Amino acid sequence: MQLGKIVGTVVSTQKDEKLTGLKFHVVKNVDFDGNPTSGFVVAVDSVGAGVGEVVLTAAGSSARQTDITKDKPVDAVIMAIVDTIEIDGENRYVK
Template sequence: MIIGEVVGTIVATRKEERLVGLKFQVVKVLNVDLKPTGQFLIAADAVGAGYGEVVLCAQGSSARLTAKTKDRPIDAVIMGIVDTIEIEGKVVFEKYA
């Protein structure tokens, strides 16, 4: 799984039929300490994430296992919105802090 931050949206008015109804987000990939890796993902949003939110993503065949993405031709999915990250007993991220 991948931690990232939603930094944009992709709009495609014409797309493969199985992609209709999905929202696509640009996700900046982060290290576990929330520093950017320099990589980005285009991910189908299965949870309604908003701009600036820290999210949990999956890639590859795992991306096609959510209720909204099953059997769809995608390579990445946003499958969770992160509330808290704790490492070695220390909270390093808290959404509502």
Template sequence: MDIGRVVGSIWATKKDDNMNGQKLLVLKMLLERGKEKPELVVAADIIGAGVGDLVLVVRGGAARYAVHNPNCPIDAAIVGIVDSIEVEDND
């Protein structure tokens, strides 16, 4: 899984029927501690994350299991809200 930060929301009225009711959040993924990649990633959320939260993001086929709907055409989902990260890094 990757670590991202919720930075906003996205709206799409015309969309796949299986995506109706899906809450979609806009994320920036962590590049390293204190830095983020510039790309905006859109992930489905059923955990209840909000703007500013640090979140665990799953990509690929596993995202469909995260929303408990194997027919939902998504490839990224939030699977946890990060409470804390403890990294022992001595480089």
């Protein structure tokens, strides 16, 4: 999984019909402190995450293993909202 921060949203009306109702978030990569670095992915939200939250994303076929993404043309999903990132015994990020 990748650590990321939700910074925005992509809206689309003309899309594959299986995608109706899904929310597409823009997720920037973050470091252990939860600060954005370079790179981003657009991921479907499966956990009720919102802009500003640090999350975990799963990619590829694993992105289709949630109830709302099953069998859909989706290759990245937000499957967890991060509470803490602990590195070498220290809490580097706390929600």
